[in-house]
Amino acid sequence: MKVLLVADALGGVFTYAVELSRALAARGVAVVLATEGRLLTPDQRRALAGIPGLVHEERAFRLEWMEDPWEDVGAAGRWLIELEARERPDVVHSNAFAHGALPFRAPKLVMGHSCVLSWFEAVRHEVAPPEWNHYRDVVAAGLRGADAVAAPSAAMAEALVRHYGPIPRPTVIPGGRDPARFRPRAKAELVLGAGRLWDEAKNAAALVRIAPRLRLPWRVAIAGETEEPARATRAPRVPEAGGGAKLLGHLPEEELARWMGEAAIFAHPARYEPFGLSVLEAALAGCALVLGDIPSLRESWAGAAAFVTPGEDDALAAAIGALAADPGRRALLAGRARARARRFSPKRMADRTLELYRTLTGRAAALGTPP
Numbered sequence: 001m002k003v004l005l006v007a008d009a010l011g012g013v014f015t016y017a018v019e020l021s022r023a024l025a026a027r028g029v030a031v032v033l034a035t036e037g038r039l040l041t042p043d044q045r046r047a048l049a050g051i052p053g054l055v056h057e058e059r060a061f062r063l064e065w066m067e068d069p070w071e072d073v074g075a076a077g078r079w080l081i082e083l084e085a086r087e088r089p090d091v092v093h094s095n096a097f098a099h100g101a102l103p104f105r106a107p108k109l110v111m112g113h114s115c116v117l118s119w120f121e122a123v124r125h126e127v128a129p130p131e132w133n134h135y136r137d138v139v140a141a142g143l144r145g146a147d148a149v150a151a152p153s154a155a156m157a158e159a160l161v162r163h164y165g166p167i168p169r170p171t172v173i174p175g176g177r178d179p180a181r182f183r184p185r186a187k188a189e190l191v192l193g194a195g196r197l198w199d200e201a202k203n204a205a206a207l208v209r210i211a212p213r214l215r216l217p218w219r220v221a222i223a224g225e226t227e228e229p230a231r232a233t234r235a236p237r238v239p240e241a242g243g244g245a246k247l248l249g250h251l252p253e254e255e256l257a258r259w260m261g262e263a264a265i266f267a268h269p270a271r272y273e274p275f276g277l278s279v280l281e282a283a284l285a286g287c288a289l290v291l292g293d294i295p296s297l298r299e300s301w302a303g304a305a306a307f308v309t310p311g312e313d314d315a316l317a318a319a320i321g322a323l324a325a326d327p328g329r330r331a332l333l334a335g336r337a338r339a340r341a342r343r344f345s346p347k348r349m350a351d352r353t354l355e356l357y358r359t360l361t362g363r364a365a366a367l368g369t370p371p
Helices: 012-026 042-049 070-087 116-124 130-145 154-164 205-213 253-262 277-284 295-301 313-324 327-341 346-367
Strands: 002-008 030-036 055-058 091-094 108-111 148-151 188-194 219-223 245-249 263-268 288-292 306-308
Touching: 002 012, 002 070, 012 030, 012 042, 012 277, 012 346, 030 070, 070 130, 091 346, 108 130, 108 346, 116 130, 116 154, 130 154, 148 154, 148 346, 154 295, 188 205, 188 253, 188 277, 188 313, 205 219, 205 245, 205 313, 219 253, 253 263, 253 277, 263 277, 263 313, 263 327, 277 288, 277 295, 277 327, 288 295, 288 313, 288 327, 295 327, 306 313, 313 327
Parallel strands: 002 030, 002 091, 030 055, 091 108, 108 148, 188 219, 188 263, 219 245, 263 288, 288 306
Antiparallel strands: none
C-alpha cells in the first residue's frame, strides 16, 4: 500500500506525521509525505532521515488558518493533484481540511487535529467572528468531500460534527509517541510547561504569572515559541518572564525530552487541546501532570493527573504547590500517567489508521473506482 500523507510543518501535526510515517513504514506501507506551511527546519529534516523508503515533498504554502491564505491554498491543491498523479497512492490522507474537497482519484481521509471555530468556542467563549466565514465554508466542504474523517479524541470528533456537520462520522484515532524517545531521568524540583506562549489555547502564560508564588528551590521553565507565525488569532502579548519562569524557546526533540525527563511536574493548564502530544511526552518521561480541566484532557488522563479550571491562576498555583509539597502523591500520579501513556503507542495509532485505509481502499474497489 502507498499513502500520500499531507501535513503542515508547524507544531504537533508535523510530529504526528513523523510518528505515523515511521510506524507505517515499519508495516511495509510506502509513505509520500507532502508538507506545507513553511520549509522544514534542519531538526525536522533529521527526523525524517531515518524513515525507510519515505518520499518527502515540500512547499511553503500558507495554511487555511493563516491570514489571507486562499491563493496559497488553491496553489497547494494544484500541487497535490499533480503529486497524486505522479505517485499514484492508494489513499490520500490529509491533515488539512481544505484538501478534502480536491478531486483526487484515490479515496480521501481527512484528519481534524483542531479548528478555528472550536478554538474560539473554547478559548474566547464566543462564535468565531464573520472574518472566519469563508474558512468555515472551506472546512465544511473539505470534510464533506472526504471519504472518511478522523480526529485524535472523541471531544474533537464531536466538535467537528457540531461545527461543520453533516459530515462522515469521525473515527477516533488518538496520537502516539515512542516511549524510547521520552525516558524518565533523575527528577529535579522543576515544573515544566511546553506550548506556544502566544496561543491562548495552551494557556502557558499562566505559568509565567504564577511562577513567583512557588516556594524555592522549585523552578518553573516553559518550552515553546513566543512569536505567533501568522497573527491568525491576534493573540494578546505574552507576559514578561521576570520573577520566576525561565523561557526556553523552541527546543529540539532531544533537548525537550531531557527537560521532561528531569521535571518532576508537568503543567499544562490548557483552555483548548484536542489531544495534547506534549502531555503524552511528559507522561512518558515520568512527570506528574497538572492539566486544564477540559473534556479532551479528561478523556485521556482522568485518574492519572491533577486538574484545574483554566483561567484560575490561584487554583493552578495551589495544585502545583500541593504536588511540590507531597512527594508521595507526585510519585503516584507520575506512575499512573506513565502507565496510561503507554496505551498511546505509535503501533496502536498506525494499526487503527491502516485499518481505516483498508476500509477505504476496499470500499473503492467494491465501487469499481479506478486506481
